[in-house]
Amino acid sequence: MCLAVPGEVLTIDESDPLLRQARVSFGGVVREVSLATLPEAQPGDFVLVHAGVGISVVDADEAAQLLEDLEQLAELESLEDGGA
Amino acid sequence: MKYVDEYRDQRAARTLADAIRRTVTRPWTLMEVCGGQTHGIVKFGIDTLLPDGVRLVHGPGCPVCVTPVELIDKAVALAQRPEAILCTFGDMMRVPGSAHDLLSVKAQGGDVRMVYSPLDAVTIARKNPDRSVVFFAVGFETTAPANALAVRQAARDNLGNFSILSAHVLVPPAMRAILSAEDCAVNGFLAAGHVCTVMGYREYEPIAQEFRTPIVVTGFEPVDILQGILLCVRQLEQGRATVANQYRRSVTREGNAAAQALIHEIFQASPRKWRGLGEIPDSGLALRPEYAAFDAEQRFGLAHLAAEESTRCISGDILRGLKRPNECPAFAVDCDPEHPLGAPMVSSEGACAAYYRYRRDEQPSAQVKG
Ligand code: SF4
Numbered sequence: 019m020c021l022a023v024p025g026e027v028l029t030i031d032e033s034d035p036l037l038r039q040a041r042v043s044f045g046g047v048v049r050e051v052s053l054a055t056l057p058e059a060q061p062g063d064f065v066l067v068h069a070g071v072g073i074s075v076v077d078a079d080e081a082a083q084l085l086e087d088l089e090q091l092a093e094l095e096s097l098e099d100g101g102a
Numbered sequence: 103m104k105y106v107d108e109y110r111d112q113r114a115a116r117t118l119a120d121a122i123r124r125t126v127t128r129p130w131t132l133m134e135v136c137g138g139q140t141h142g143i144v145k146f147g148i149d150t151l152l153p154d155g156v157r158l159v160h161g162p163g164c165p166v167c168v169t170p171v172e173l174i175d176k177a178v179a180l181a182q183r184p185e186a187i188l189c190t191f192g193d194m195m196r197v198p199g200s201a202h203d204l205l206s207v208k209a210q211g212g213d214v215r216m217v218y219s220p221l222d223a224v225t226i227a228r229k230n231p232d233r234s235v236v237f238f239a240v241g242f243e244t245t246a247p248a249n250a251l252a253v254r255q256a257a258r259d260n261l262g263n264f265s266i267l268s269a270h271v272l273v274p275p276a277m278r279a280i281l282s283a284e285d286c287a288v289n290g291f292l293a294a295g296h297v298c299t300v301m302g303y304r305e306y307e308p309i310a311q312e313f314r315t316p317i318v319v320t321g322f323e324p325v326d327i328l329q330g331i332l333l334c335v336r337q338l339e340q341g342r343a344t345v346a347n348q349y350r351r352s353v354t355r356e357g358n359a360a361a362q363a364l365i366h367e368i369f370q371a372s373p374r375k376w377r378g379l380g381e382i383p384d385s386g387l388a389l390r391p392e393y394a395a396f397d398a399e400q401r402f403g404l405a406h407l408a409a410e411e412s413t414r415c416i417s418g419d420i421l422r423g424l425k426r427p428n429e430c431p432a433f434a435v436d437c438d439p440e441h442p443l444g445a446p447m448v449s450s451e452g453a454c455a456a457y458y459r460y461r462r463d464e465q466p467s468a469q470v471k472g
Contacts, residue, residue: 064104
């Protein structure tokens with residue numbers, strides 16, 4: 019139920035500020051999404067969309083940080099394996 | 103797909119599983135609060151990667167599953183009215199009420215429509231001014247902004263023929279209820295990432311402190327879930343109990359302020375009955391008095407409808423993490439997706455549906471660890 023999918027904002031239509039309607043691409047499939055609760059979202063951003071409404075802008079730095087943390091963990095684990 | 107594929111990487115998953123194995127010295131029981139995580143765990147076999155002592159139990163994280171049967175009966179009663187169009191997420195169609203489900207009402211000629219967004223239901227109301235359009239507003243905090251937006255839009259456009267049947271539930275009160283139970287076996291929580299995307303995680307801090315239970319805000323992909331488990335067992339092994347945030351790419355401590363403001367403009371907290379947990383104070387969302395005209399229960403006089411839960415379905419125990427689906431005597435015997443006895447068998451995020459799809463042939467004892 020709480021499924022939310024990341025998609026890339028293509029265009030934003032500000033003519034109805036209540037809806038802040040946007041076109042969002044989910045791996046090539048384009049849907050109409052309301053960004054009413056994401057006033058900061060801009061074209062090019064990745065947003066998480068749930069039930070036709072954007073709920074957050076994916077933070078690219080944090081996403082990269084997680085993958086970096088995993089790399090470090092993998093190195094650590096392989097060192098421990100070597101020592102075991 | 104970006105922000106999906108990299109979190110399904112097998113090598114990363116193995117690394118995390120190894121790290122968990124090295125960390126754990128004692129048995130721990132963790133509860134994931136979101137049905138989306140339950141499906142991820144069962145589908146990708148994440149529980150099978152964990153050391154023997156770590157047991158995952160599935161919580162009340164499926165809004166469809168915790169919706170009490172009387173609310174289903176109310177939706178059915180609405181769908182049976184000739185002037186009504188009942189709009190709902192697809193998940194609700196097969197959930198058994200005390201006599202009928204929405205799919206069978208539709209088969210008998212009721213106008214029941216599946217929509218992807220509550221905003222679609224507003225569009226249907228606009229196009230059908232002579233019909234009464236009701237949206238069955240089921241969901242956690244994740245879905246509340248969409249439902250609030252639909253009501254705000256209907257109010258602005260003076261759509262007198264639109265209303266919602268609110269079946270909203272809030273997660274923190276349910277976590278408190280689970281932790282307060284005498285038979286609670288949960289040592290740590292994986293909190294639902296998308297709920298926190300909207301609400302942030304400040305509300306969880308007093309819970310972690312008061313019940314000395316670590317809570318890790320966790321995403322939905324296998325790597326997210328494994329990292330959430332690692333962060334949780336690390337705290338448990340170190341005797342700490344704080345709120346940690348695994349899902350930082352989408353969740354901040356404060357959450358989405360614009361979404362919270364929208365929710366509070368339209369809804370207020372209300373007591374809510376949960377399947378399996380009973381009534382919990384301030385655990386639901388009801389429309390504010392200013393928006394009472396959009397409340398289907400009031401408009402159609404449904405408040406008096408009451409119903410008892412089926413006695414054969416043990417979903418209450420499953421939603422509290424006391425039992426797993428394949429420990430239910432009816433599982434895959436009298437209860438399957440074609441002939442469900444309870445909501446967890448038909449909701450796409452229901453724990454029983456997940457076990458039926460991915461684990462039907464296993465014996466319960468093979469999975470119960472710790
Ligand atoms: S298997 Fe069916 S009867 Fe048993 S708890 Fe799940 S939904 Fe209820």
